[in-house]
Amino acid sequence: MNITVVGAGAWGTALAISLAANHRVTLWARAAEQVEAMRAARCNQRYLPDTPFPPNLTLSANLSAALSVADLAIIAVPTAALRSILQQIARMPNRFGVVWLCKGFEAETSKLPHQVVAEVLPEEFRYGVLSGPSFAQEVARGLPTALTLASSDVEFARDTAHALHHARLRIYASTDVVGVEVGGAVKNVMAIASGICDGMGFGYNARAALLTRGLAEISRLGLKLGGRPETLTGLSGVGDLILTCTGDLSRNRQVGLLLAQQHDLAEILHRIGHVAEGVYTVREVRGLAQRLGVEMPICEAVYRIIYEKVPAGEVVADLLSRTPNYEFDLNP
Numbered sequence: 001m002n003i004t005v006v007g008a009g010a011w012g013t014a015l016a017i018s019l020a021a022n023h024r025v026t027l028w029a030r031a032a033e034q035v036e037a038m039r040a041a042r043c044n045q046r047y048l049p050d051t052p053f054p055p056n057l058t059l060s061a062n063l064s065a066a067l068s069v070a071d072l073a074i075i076a077v078p079t080a081a082l083r084s085i086l087q088q089i090a091r092m093p094n095r096f097g098v099v100w101l102c103k104g105f106e107a108e109t110s111k112l113p114h115q116v117v118a119e120v121l122p123e124e125f126r127y128g129v130l131s132g133p134s135f136a137q138e139v140a141r142g143l144p145t146a147l148t149l150a151s152s153d154v155e156f157a158r159d160t161a162h163a164l165h166h167a168r169l170r171i172y173a174s175t176d177v178v179g180v181e182v183g184g185a186v187k188n189v190m191a192i193a194s195g196i197c198d199g200m201g202f203g204y205n206a207r208a209a210l211l212t213r214g215l216a217e218i219s220r221l222g223l224k225l226g227g228r229p230e231t232l233t234g235l236s237g238v239g240d241l242i243l244t245c246t247g248d249l250s251r252n253r254q255v256g257l258l259l260a261q262q263h264d265l266a267e268i269l270h271r272i273g274h275v276a277e278g279v280y281t282v283r284e285v286r287g288l289a290q291r292l293g294v295e296m297p298i299c300e301a302v303y304r305i306i307y308e309k310v311p312a313g314e315v316v317a318d319l320l321s322r323t324p325n326y327e328f329d330l331n332p
């Protein structure tokens with residue numbers, strides 16, 4: 001299969017390296033200088049240093065040319081850039097499958113990626129989301145990873161999962177696009193909360209409680225938006241929540257660890273040097289939760305720390321002083 005990976009950050013580069021074992025892969029980056037540097041070094045020194053490119057991985061700075069030969073386009077840019085990339089794809093005369101990797105809600109519209117895709121791409125395109133617990137560095141090194149590919153088009157989900165699957169990259173198919181996207185987006189907010197919790201030295205008990213109550217929040221929002229309960233306990237829900245909240249490779253967790261040390265947000269983001277989607281997602285999730293009447297106190301706490309500059313200690317004290325209630329609804 002001819003695969004064009006659109007976006008050469010950490011995740012696009014890692015997946016391009018992984019898929020090049022079985023496919024003809026072109027990795028596209030928007031900056032011609034970045035492509036030249038990657039060509040010369042046969043490595044993405046800016047976003048994924050230390051992993052050399054396989055000899056058959058092709059690089060391109062020309063999106064139309066890279067897509068003109070594609071059977072499948074994999075969109076590997078942050079959520080903020082999804083719409084503009086889709087608009088360029090929509091102008092292509094040829095048709096190919098489209099898979100996106102971004103984990104977030106679109107800023108201002110609070111839309112999930114599949115809603116943006118449905119607005120922009122003409123009907124003839126077939127598409128889906130690929131998500132789950134996956135640190136780019138580990139996938140690039142060929143360490144075992146399992147993901148979910150979800151599409152409302154069941155044949156597309158099954159066939160694409162089958163085509164991308166290999167021994168070190170297990171891909172399960174699903175039709176629950178909403179559940180997969182909500183799990184992938186909101187776990188980033190929980191990872192920031194987990195970083196704050198650990199950075200403040202609250203210990204393992206507190207982290208376990210945070211993850212569990214975080215899952216309750218993710219599930220409440222996911223179900224309200226139409227996701228399925230089993231998806232939220234699957235790879236793209238619990239799986240990605242555990243990874244991102246506990247693994248120090250997570251950029252969102254790193255944001256939380258640095259916020260606990262009272263670093264300034266702009267300085268934190270500069271220091272991390274990659275997108276940390278939870279910083280933007282928390283605004284949309286908080287707005288959605290308020291509009292839909294979904295109780296999400298951990299998301300509210302992260303929002304107050306980041307956007308209202310309330311000291312983390314004060315926000316945590318407020319969280320812990322909430323009146324205890326039933327763990328689950330008595331009449332679900």
Ligand SMILES: NC(=O)c1ccc[n+]([C@@H]2O[C@H](COP(=O)([O-])OP(=O)(O)OC[C@H]3O[C@@H](n4cnc5c(N)ncnc54)[C@H](O)[C@@H]3O)[C@@H](O)[C@H]2O)c1
Pocket residue numbers: 007008009010011012029030047076077078079081084085101102103104134135136137273274275277
């Ligand atoms: N890194 C991971 O381990 C990982 C794993 C799973 C999912 N994701 C998700 O994948 C998405 C991308 O993450 P990443 O780690 O690759 O981010 P990154 O910060 O490493 O790289 C982002 C890339 O997108 C490019 N980009 C930004 N805006 C663009 C635009 N308008 N047009 C073209 N290119 C643009 C940047 O130049 C950069 O190459 C995020 O939504 C992230 O949550 C990341």
Ligand SMILES: O=P(O)(O)OC[C@H](O)CO
Pocket residue numbers: 103132133134135136188191240243244249250251252253275276277
């Ligand atoms: O580094 P993060 O926090 O963006 O997380 C990366 C992936 O989403 C983990 O599955």
